[in-house]
Amino acid sequence: MMQTLYDKLWEQHVVHTELDSANSTTLLYIDRHLVHEVTSPQAFESLKIAGRKPWRINSILAVADHNVPTTDRDQGIHDPVSRLQVETLDQNCDELGITEFKMDDLRQGIVHVIGPEQGATLPGMTVVCGDSHTSTHGAFGCLAFGIGTSEVEHVLATQCLLTKKSMAMRIVVDGKLGLGVTAKDIALAIIGEIGTAGGTGYAIEFTGSAIQALTMEGRMTLCNMAIEAGARAGMVAVDETTIEYIKGRPFAPQGELLEKAITYWRTLHSDPDAIFDKTLTLNAASIRPQVTWGTSPEMVTTVDGFVPDPANVADSVKRQDMEQALNYMGLQPNTPIQSITLDKVFIGSCTNSRIEDLRAAADVVKGKHVASTIKLALVVPGSGLVKHQAEKEGLDKVFQTAGFEWREPGCSMCLAMNDDRLSKGERCASTSNRNFEGRQGPGGRTHLVSPAMAAAAAIAGHFVDVREID
Amino acid sequence: METFQAFEGLVAPLDRANVDTDAIIPKQFLKSIKRSGFGQYLFDEWRYLDHGEPGMDVTQRHLNPGFVLNQPRYQSAQILLARSNFGCGSSREHAPWALQDYGFKVIIAPSFADIFFNNCFKIGLLPIILDRLIMDQLFREVIETMGYTLKVDLQTQLLITPDGEQFTFNVDAFRRHCLLNGLDEIGLTLQQTDKIKQFEQRHREEQPWLFT
Numbered sequence: 001m002m003q004t005l006y007d008k009l010w011e012q013h014v015v016h017t018e019l020d021s022a023n024s025t026t027l028l029y030i031d032r033h034l035v036h037e038v039t040s041p042q043a044f045e046s047l048k049i050a051g052r053k054p055w056r057i058n059s060i061l062a063v064a065d066h067n068v069p070t071t072d073r074d075q076g077i078h079d080p081v082s083r084l085q086v087e088t089l090d091q092n093c094d095e096l097g098i099t100e101f102k103m104d105d106l107r108q109g110i111v112h113v114i115g116p117e118q119g120a121t122l123p124g125m126t127v128v129c130g131d132s133h134t135s136t137h138g139a140f141g142c143l144a145f146g147i148g149t150s151e152v153e154h155v156l157a158t159q160c161l162l163t164k165k166s167m168a169m170r171i172v173v174d175g176k177l178g179l180g181v182t183a184k185d186i187a188l189a190i191i192g193e194i195g196t197a198g199g200t201g202y203a204i205e206f207t208g209s210a211i212q213a214l215t216m217e218g219r220m221t222l223c224n225m226a227i228e229a230g231a232r233a234g235m236v237a238v239d240e241t242t243i244e245y246i247k248g249r250p251f252a253p254q255g256e257l258l259e260k261a262i263t264y265w266r267t268l269h270s271d272p273d274a275i276f277d278k279t280l281t282l283n284a285a286s287i288r289p290q291v292t293w294g295t296s297p298e299m300v301t302t303v304d305g306f307v308p309d310p311a312n313v314a315d316s317v318k319r320q321d322m323e324q325a326l327n328y329m330g331l332q333p334n335t336p337i338q339s340i341t342l343d344k345v346f347i348g349s350c351t352n353s354r355i356e357d358l359r360a361a362a363d364v365v366k367g368k369h370v371a372s373t374i375k376l377a378l379v380v381p382g383s384g385l386v387k388h389q390a391e392k393e394g395l396d397k398v399f400q401t402a403g404f405e406w407r408e409p410g411c412s413m414c415l416a417m418n419d420d421r422l423s424k425g426e427r428c429a430s431t432s433n434r435n436f437e438g439r440q441g442p443g444g445r446t447h448l449v450s451p452a453m454a455a456a457a458a459i460a461g462h463f464v465d466v467r468e469i470d
Numbered sequence: 471m472e473t474f475q476a477f478e479g480l481v482a483p484l485d486r487a488n489v490d491t492d493a494i495i496p497k498q499f500l501k502s503i504k505r506s507g508f509g510q511y512l513f514d515e516w517r518y519l520d521h522g523e524p525g526m527d528v529t530q531r532h533l534n535p536g537f538v539l540n541q542p543r544y545q546s547a548q549i550l551l552a553r554s555n556f557g558c559g560s561s562r563e564h565a566p567w568a569l570q571d572y573g574f575k576v577i578i579a580p581s582f583a584d585i586f587f588n589n590c591f592k593i594g595l596l597p598i599i600l601d602r603l604i605m606d607q608l609f610r611e612v613i614e615t616m617g618y619t620l621k622v623d624l625q626t627q628l629l630i631t632p633d634g635e636q637f638t639f640n641v642d643a644f645r646r647h648c649l650l651n652g653l654d655e656i657g658l659t660l661q662q663t664d665k666i667k668q669f670e671q672r673h674r675e676e677q678p679w680l681f682t
Binding site: 018039056085145151196197253317434438 | 485486487488490492493496497498500501502503504505515521524525553554555558559560561562563564566581582583584585588589592593642644655656658659660662665666669670673677678679680681682
């Protein structure tokens with residue numbers, strides 16, 4: 001039978017199926033368990049109380065990323081509550097012998113950046129983490145999704161999850177992206193089209209010539225945002241780009257084992273006639289740079305567009321939602337996007353903090369300076385290794401000369417669990433993934449954009465069309 | 471986990487779509503390494519006028535009188551009516567923990583985000599999906615009627631209004647079984663230890679690179 005990539009990945013990991021309903025509860029084996037400090041302490045504690053031990057220690061890779069400071073690392077974490085959470089992770093990992101990249105390790109970084117960077121994320125795997133953006137790892141042709149803390153404990157104890165198969169959605173993006181248009185814009189355009197619940201109940205496979213043309217960094221950005229479309233998992237089939245990225249990474253197989261693995265990995269794509277429950281097609285050439293205007297990623301338009309008018313919306317719940325969003329965002333209907341001025345700019349997060357993202361942003365700012373009206377422009381690399389690579393290329397100097405701050409790796413102002421945050425009413429162009437109320441700080445206003453768009457906005461002080469700058 | 475018993479509870483309406491987990495429990499409270507105590511910070515940015523931080527004495531904080539859960543008529547509500555895509559955003563189980571710790575046993579919405587929906591079952595909080603039109607009716611009735619309650623019976627999968635009107639809902643058989651019996655899923659899975667070991671051995675032979 002013709003299978004989707006999702007079917008193949010699923011089938012390869014079924015331990016047992018309960019025949020309890022049409023969509024059976026399945027015991028699914030987990031190959032890689034990524035752990036961070038925020039969603040794991042309660043799981044480790046319950047495990048201990050129950051007298052249980054982790055099933056397979058070498059399936060686990062841990063890192064603290066949400067609470068870590070992005071300045072003065074050698075001073076430690078000054079917030080005692082944050083510090084305790086990170087220390088708790090360190091302690092749990094030390095006690096159980098779990099591999100952890102501690103805060104002073106060059107390999108430390110955002111969990112969804114370091115997994116792939118280390119080759120700890122491999123095609124064909126099931127990858128879970130107590131973090132919704134685990135969908136990122138699907139870029140490697142694996143089945144990766146976020147779980148809650150009870151499930152973190154379940155995977156620790158049993159190496160399995162009790163779960164149900166999702167439906168399969170295919171999103172085909174064919175054609176060539178225009179200059180200055182990125183994977184982030186594809187992701188936001190898709191969410192604008194299907195909404196933040198459009199992918200609920202589905203695993204999404206991204207296919208088409210525009211997807212094949214993306215680098216691994218671009219594919220990670222796209223799969224990362226699958227959860228913002230409501231889908232727990234996003235994925236891209238394995239091809240030469242995938243295989244080339246993996247070769248030589250520390251956790252990746254080598255030599256004969258690598259050859260054997262590659263033979264298997266090449267089968268990780270949907271069969272030509274595989275049947276999807278839903279298909280959506282987009283033309284890459286028609287995608288323009290995207291900017292969100294509201295408090296949900298689906299509240300998005302193009303950079304040459306306008307803030308929409310709730311008066312034109314018939315559905316009362318939706319209209320009320322828009323009015324609330326505009327009120328929170330301090331925006332008037334019909335305002336041109338490019339007239340929106342900004343206070344802060346954030347380049348970073350598990351969506352857009354990889355080397356390619358930093359290069360794209362540096363390209364835009366090179367030889368220019370951040371607008372005097374911008375209070376803070378931050379670049380937070382996704383990992384110590386990304387930072388190191390960027391410094392080797394001189395990108396840190398490009399950013400600093402332009403007036404950006406160059407920080408230590410972590411989640412930072414994507415969710416403001418550390419000191420990096422917006423103050424009430426401040427408006428930010430951000431390369432992160434969520435523009436929810438208060439996400440980047442209480443009362444803060446977030447506009448989601450690509451790294452190049454964020455960089456261009458920092459220079460101009462307001463949104464500009466990155467396609468039109470020199 | 472406690473067994474889920476049939477009960478009759480006061481209903482509160484939260485008339486907003488796409489309520490995300492950042493709104494349900496803001497990030498500063500996720501720094502806790504405990505599983506309890508989140509109820510006082512539920513919907514913190516909507517519920518209070520001042521900014522909340524972990525460890526604050528909530529009795530000294532300024533309540534937002536405009537927020538629905540602060541209205542006297544909805545105090546001690548056990549059932550929350552919500553709109554579509556409730557619980558979207560992050561995987562934080564702190565969101566269901568906060569709702570449960572506040573006193574909610576049931577959340578009713580036309581749709582839920584996947585991870586949140588799943589997380590609820592793991593802790594014995596029941597998310598119920600009802601048709602949008604029924605939801606509209608319930609919202610109307612709750613707002614119009616002081617002290618509006620619903621009876622929730624998971625065994626028969628019935629919701630009963632004060633007028634005796636009944637709505638059926640559907641909960642997947644395995645999840646229902648676990649909730650009704652308060653089962654520990656890890657314990658259940660560990661009964662399959664032999665199967666997991668057999669699978670693991672075969673998997674290791676087929677893809678040895680996954681185990682290095």
